[in-house]
Amino acid sequence: MKVCIIGASGKLGRYMVRHALDRGYEVVGVCREKSAGKLNAFKGRITIVPGATNDRGVIQQAVEGCDGVLTVLVPWGVKNYSSGTAQAVLDFARPGARLIFSCGWHITRDGHDRYSRTLKVQEKLAEWIGRLTRLIDIHDQVEACRRIFASDALWTVVRGSDLEEGESQGLPVWSRHVGDPILKSNRTRRVDFALFMVEALQNDALIHEAPAIVGCRTPSALAHADAET
């Protein structure tokens, strides 16, 4: 299995590199040239293609021959960074490759997610601050996901809850809609978000799904498991 990790030098990306290497996968990582040093721990074990993750030439080169592509979707700046990344992956990954994208709960696939007042306020604030500072463009991440959802490629969009550091607790659990009781705790270890993405490569049940995930040891996940038994 050969996988490409786009955004490999970030926190989520580095966890994904580790999980992929643990499984014996061949790894190609894309990261900004100035961030390549963050991948020194993997020197000699992965191939790095340096460059902006919305550079179509860089993505084309990196995904060549890959069976899976793991993409950290981030809406940096105001120049369509997220949608540019997503489009390049959709255009250049080989047909039949598994494409796994990361985003947050604010992305909705079918409009049936139910958001708490806190989440709605957080999203509005991020949107407002992003627009003011021109640092992030939440709308472009929405556009990126709209294009992914419309595609026939074998995609999965993993919607992460609030993230925290710490040891792995195991594979997160998921549900189709934010607002479902199992997700109430709204917390996932970042290492486990990465684990879910890497495991999704081999899970065909997740093709054309946008799972909203939560840590498997969180109170809401445990309450759900108790109710099931």
Ligand SMILES: NC(=O)c1ccc[n+]([C@@H]2O[C@H](COP(=O)([O-])OP(=O)(O)OC[C@H]3O[C@@H](n4cnc5c(N)ncnc54)[C@H](OP(=O)(O)O)[C@@H]3O)[C@@H](O)[C@H]2O)c1
């Ligand atoms: N509360 C949360 O934080 C939260 C909740 C749910 C889901 N998520 C999702 O989790 C993912 C974020 O992952 P993360 O933890 O890996 O975040 P991260 O460490 O901040 O890295 C994200 C990526 O953005 C790149 N980046 C940073 N600044 C940039 C810039 N100015 N221009 C271009 N690229 C830049 C980083 O590359 P460098 O290494 O080059 O800096 C890295 O590849 C996203 O998909 C997000 O939607 C986050």
